[in-house]
Amino acid sequence: MILKIKGKNQIQGELDIYGAKNSAVSIIPAAILCDGIVTIRNIPDISDVRIMLEILTDIGYDVTFNNHIVTIKKNKKPSWVIKNTKATSLRGSYYFYGAMLSQFKKVSSFLPGGCKLGSRPIDYHLEVFKSLNCSYKIKDNIITIKTRKLKASIINLPYPSVGATINAILASCKAKGTTYITNYAREPEVIDTINFLKSMGSIIKITSDRLEITGVKRLHPTDYTIICDRIEAGSYLLMGCIKKFKYLTVNNVDASLLTSVLDVILKIGGRYEITNNSITVFPPEVVKAINLETGPYPGFPTDLAQVLTVILLQDEATSSITEKIFSDRFSHIYELSKMKANITLDGATYQITGGSKLTKADMEASDLRGAFSLVCASLLVNAFSTISNIEVIFRGYNDFFNNLDKLKLNYSIIE
Numbered sequence: 001m002i003l004k005i006k007g008k009n010q011i012q013g014e015l016d017i018y019g020a021k022n023s024a025v026s027i028i029p030a031a032i033l034c035d036g037i038v039t040i041r042n043i044p045d046i047s048d049v050r051i052m053l054e055i056l057t058d059i060g061y062d063v064t065f066n067n068h069i070v071t072i073k074k075n076k077k078p079s080w081v082i083k084n085t086k087a088t089s090l091r092g093s094y095y096f097y098g099a100m101l102s103q104f105k106k107v108s109s110f111l112p113g114g115c116k117l118g119s120r121p122i123d124y125h126l127e128v129f130k131s132l133n134c135s136y137k138i139k140d141n142i143i144t145i146k147t148r149k150l151k152a153s154i155i156n157l158p159y160p161s162v163g164a165t166i167n168a169i170l171a172s173c174k175a176k177g178t179t180y181i182t183n184y185a186r187e188p189e190v191i192d193t194i195n196f197l198k199s200m201g202s203i204i205k206i207t208s209d210r211l212e213i214t215g216v217k218r219l220h221p222t223d224y225t226i227i228c229d230r231i232e233a234g235s236y237l238l239m240g241c242i243k244k245f246k247y248l249t250v251n252n253v254d255a256s257l258l259t260s261v262l263d264v265i266l267k268i269g270g271r272y273e274i275t276n277n278s279i280t281v282f283p284p285e286v287v288k289a290i291n292l293e294t295g296p297y298p299g300f301p302t303d304l305a306q307v308l309t310v311i312l313l314q315d316e317a318t319s320s321i322t323e324k325i326f327s328d329r330f331s332h333i334y335e336l337s338k339m340k341a342n343i344t345l346d347g348a349t350y351q352i353t354g355g356s357k358l359t360k361a362d363m364e365a366s367d368l369r370g371a372f373s374l375v376c377a378s379l380l381v382n383a384f385s386t387i388s389n390i391e392v393i394f395r396g397y398n399d400f401f402n403n404l405d406k407l408k409l410n411y412s413i414i415e
């Protein structure tokens with residue numbers, strides 16, 4: 001699918017933000033830990049979520065998904081084998097490992113995929129499972145993990161990995177004894193997953209230096225609403241810093257989760273107003289340079305570095321971004337060079353020199369956040385650019401084309 005899109009002056013509008021993708025993809029498999037009905041609200045309608053629900057259905061759950069509400073109920077003896085090859089297409093499928101180990105003591109699945117952002121090993125996850133008394137084997141892209149009995153452990157993560165923290169929590173919720181996890185990831189989606197598990201009766205204590213999880217035998221039904229997608233909200237807030245915007249409002253957001261992004265918006269010369277659950281952003285008159293590093297929460301999210309790059313192209317000034325989380329999250333640089341953007345990459349740091357005249361271009365999206373950044377870049381030029389493989393954006397942006405309509409943008413889709 002190709003998106004043909006161009007910029008125009010005086011763009012304005014407001015958009016609704018839904019629940020966090022990275023909460024949804026861990027909370028959906030976490031529902032396996034309950035024997036009764038689980039209701040989860042504010043679930044984004046995105047392809048990663050659809051795949052997680054499809055896998056859950058395949059292994060023996062009754063699943064409904066309407067109006068952003070998911071219900072999940074076991075309907076027969078579930079299978080511990082995931083045969084759906086779509087598990088290889090996203091990262092979050094590995095949360096079935098922790099959840100199914102907790103519930104069935106065994107799991108077999110494909111290795112996870114996800115956006116290509118450099119090497120993305122799962123060694124921390126495997127160490128976590130080993131320390132909780134599991135053994136595993138990997139053959140032909142299929143992993144099988146088993147345990148006789150999950151045993152509580154002391155886990156010191158080598159890095160505060162989001163995925164390894166969540167898998168450690170999922171796998172220890174029903175393990176005998178108390179598991180301690182130090183150097184854990186503090187991303188809001190991790191805390192959201194913990195709050196969901198607590199709403200089903202898990203005993204989890206969060207202290208400043210560790211998580212303490214005391215295993216319980218059973219978890220009870222729950223009705224839980226997940227947090228807003230701070231990355232979706234942050235993406236649109238940065239889009240609103242394109243100088244062709246008059247303003248852009250995002251609704252249904254929790255501004256306290258967006259502090260690092262709002263700080264950056266002020267530093268580059270933009271403004272914002274917060275009212276109740278909405279944030280309105282006003283673009284800078286002249287974009288100021290910034291030098292920043294991406295970092296684990298509450299640092300500036302790696303997921304927003306690509307769209308920030310585009311915003312920094314608008315005025316004459318040289319900024320730098322250092323990518324500290326992933327080894328190769330730079331696909332946008334090559335694509336933006338087709339528009340004659342002046343960006344140079346040296347190791348993990350790229351320098352962005354704004355102010356040069358950008359041209360329309362034919363670009364290709366290869367990862368979710370990169371795709372969003374290419375849409376923003378196309379809006380900088382009042383002539384049609386094209387972005388092929390645009391469907392990758394449906395992995396994480398709810399109602400994306402509808403949102404373009406709400407902003408009255410000029411675009412068409414070539415199937």
Ligand code: EPU
Nearest residue numbers: 022091092119120121122123124125161162163164325326
């Ligand atoms: N890492 C390892 N070994 C492991 C696990 C991670 O070396 O076993 C490394 C990774 O290669 C990476 C770093 O540790 O260099 C951080 O990875 P982390 O595990 O924290 O990230 P993730 O769980 O793979 C999640 C989000 C990403 C988000 C990152 C960082 C999900 C499904 N994905 O990935 O979201 O960028 O945390 O916040 O939760 C996105 O939404 O576009 C996206 C990529």
